[in-house]
Amino acid sequence: MRHSDVQAFRAKILHFTDRPDPTTGQGVEYFDDGVLLVEHGRIKALASAAAMAGQGFDLQQCRHSPEQLIMPGFIDSHIHYPQTAVIASYGEQLLDWLNHYTFPAEQQFADAEFAALAAQQFLNILLANGTTSALVYTSVFAQSTQAFFQQAEAYNLRMIAGKVMMDRHAPAALLDTAESSERECRALIEDWHNRGRLHYALTPRFAPTSTPQQLAVTGKLYRDYPGLYLQTHLSENRAEIAWVKSLFPEASDYLDVYDRFGLLGRRSVFGHGIHVREREIHRLAQTGSGIAFCPTSNLFLGSGLLDLARLESAGVAVSMATDVGGGTSFSLLRTLAEAYKVLQMQQQNLHPLTAFYMATLGNARALDLDTHLGNFAPGKEADFVVLDLGATPLQALRQASTRNLTEQLFALMTLGDEHNVARTYIMGKQVFRRASRKEDQQWTH
Known part of the structure; x- marks a missing residue:
C-alpha cells in the first residue's frame, strides 16, 4: 500500500455503533488516542494508536491532533436554505413569522444568480458548523433547487433537498400550481435524485399551503419514484393546527391530512410534531415516519416543548434539527444544548452520549x-469533523476539570458552538478549516 493511497488522522476519536446505553457503554466506541485511516474517501480502519503501531503501522504518517476530537460529521434533519438571511428576526410566532419574514425573503429566489450565491453561502455556513449532510427545503422556484444541488455537487456532499410545493395561502409571487409543481418536480427528480451523493425530497411546505390537488400530486410522485424522501411540517403551532382543521374538516387530525394522500413512510420526515395526538403517534410509528426535533425554533417561535419520551416510547424515530431560520443557530452543538433544556422542562433527560448519537448515527438512521x-x-464515506474541546478560555477551563468522556461531551454541547469546529472533511477531503485570529476562514472545493 503506497503512503499516498491512505490518509491517517490521529486524535481522540468518538463514534457510535448503535444507540448508546449510557449505563453500560454499549454502542459507544471511543479512543483517547486513536487512528482513523481513510482510503479513496472512505473509512479503511479505526483503532487505537497502540494497536495500529502493534500491527506495524508507522504513526509518523498521521496528522496528529492530540487535543482534538474527531467525530462523524453532524447531520441536520430539517433546515431551510432560503431563510439564512432572516435568522434572528424579531417578535413573531409561526404564521406571522412566515408572512412577515419568510415569504418576502423567499421571493428573492426567483433570481437564479441570487439563489446560487445564497446556496453557496448556506453550504459554507453548514460546513463551518461541522454539518456535512442535511435534509433541506429550498424555495418554490425550481431554479433555487437546481442551484442548491449544483453547489452541493461541487462540494461532493451527501444532501437531500427539494423544491417547495405551495399553491395557495401565500403571496402570489410564491405560488405554483398542482400541474406546474408536478412538472418541475419530475424534471428535478430526473436530473438529481441519486445523482452522485444527492437525493430528492418532495416538499409540500405544509398542509395549509397546498390544495388537495397538489397533495394528491405529491402522493403520486412519491409512488412513482422509489427512494424519494418526503418532508413537510406537522403540528408545530396550535393556531396552525386549528387552521388545518378548518381547511380539511374531513380529516381526523393533522397527520391524517398527509396520510390520506399517501405521504407517510420511512423516508417521510415531519418537522416539529409538538402537539401530536395519540392516534397520530401510533400512525407515525406504524408507518415508520419520523419527527424532526427543532428545539431552538420551538423556543424562539414560542411553539411549545417536544415530549421526546412520549414519541420514542411509542417507537417514533426522532431526529435532531436546527430549523434555520426559525431556529436560531446552524450549530448542532447549540441545538443539542437547547434540546437538553427543553427536556429538562419536562423532567426528562438528554444524556450527552445520546445527544451526540442523535446528531450523527441516529440522524443517519432516521434519514x-x-x-x-x-x-x-x-x-x-469519510465525512467527519475535527473539534476543539477548549475553543474558548471558559471551555478550556471547564474541560480541564472534567473527569470522563460523559463530562467532556456535556461541557462541549452546553458551551460549544461553531467555534469548536476546527476542520471539516468530506469524503476524506478537507473542505473547511477554521482560521486563527489573524487569518481569514477558508472553504475549499
Missing part, C-alpha cells in the same frame, strides 16, 4: 443514510 455514513465503520 435512511446509515448505509453510507453516520459512523466510522469500514467502507463508509
Whole structure:
C-alpha cells in the first residue's frame, strides 16, 4: 500500500455503533488516542494508536491532533436554505413569522444568480458548523433547487433537498400550481435524485399551503419514484393546527391530512410534531415516519416543548434539527444544548452520549443514510469533523476539570458552538478549516 493511497488522522476519536446505553457503554466506541485511516474517501480502519503501531503501522504518517476530537460529521434533519438571511428576526410566532419574514425573503429566489450565491453561502455556513449532510427545503422556484444541488455537487456532499410545493395561502409571487409543481418536480427528480451523493425530497411546505390537488400530486410522485424522501411540517403551532382543521374538516387530525394522500413512510420526515395526538403517534410509528426535533425554533417561535419520551416510547424515530431560520443557530452543538433544556422542562433527560448519537448515527438512521455514513465503520464515506474541546478560555477551563468522556461531551454541547469546529472533511477531503485570529476562514472545493 503506497503512503499516498491512505490518509491517517490521529486524535481522540468518538463514534457510535448503535444507540448508546449510557449505563453500560454499549454502542459507544471511543479512543483517547486513536487512528482513523481513510482510503479513496472512505473509512479503511479505526483503532487505537497502540494497536495500529502493534500491527506495524508507522504513526509518523498521521496528522496528529492530540487535543482534538474527531467525530462523524453532524447531520441536520430539517433546515431551510432560503431563510439564512432572516435568522434572528424579531417578535413573531409561526404564521406571522412566515408572512412577515419568510415569504418576502423567499421571493428573492426567483433570481437564479441570487439563489446560487445564497446556496453557496448556506453550504459554507453548514460546513463551518461541522454539518456535512442535511435534509433541506429550498424555495418554490425550481431554479433555487437546481442551484442548491449544483453547489452541493461541487462540494461532493451527501444532501437531500427539494423544491417547495405551495399553491395557495401565500403571496402570489410564491405560488405554483398542482400541474406546474408536478412538472418541475419530475424534471428535478430526473436530473438529481441519486445523482452522485444527492437525493430528492418532495416538499409540500405544509398542509395549509397546498390544495388537495397538489397533495394528491405529491402522493403520486412519491409512488412513482422509489427512494424519494418526503418532508413537510406537522403540528408545530396550535393556531396552525386549528387552521388545518378548518381547511380539511374531513380529516381526523393533522397527520391524517398527509396520510390520506399517501405521504407517510420511512423516508417521510415531519418537522416539529409538538402537539401530536395519540392516534397520530401510533400512525407515525406504524408507518415508520419520523419527527424532526427543532428545539431552538420551538423556543424562539414560542411553539411549545417536544415530549421526546412520549414519541420514542411509542417507537417514533426522532431526529435532531436546527430549523434555520426559525431556529436560531446552524450549530448542532447549540441545538443539542437547547434540546437538553427543553427536556429538562419536562423532567426528562438528554444524556450527552445520546445527544451526540442523535446528531450523527441516529440522524443517519432516521434519514435512511446509515448505509453510507453516520459512523466510522469500514467502507463508509469519510465525512467527519475535527473539534476543539477548549475553543474558548471558559471551555478550556471547564474541560480541564472534567473527569470522563460523559463530562467532556456535556461541557462541549452546553458551551460549544461553531467555534469548536476546527476542520471539516468530506469524503476524506478537507473542505473547511477554521482560521486563527489573524487569518481569514477558508472553504475549499
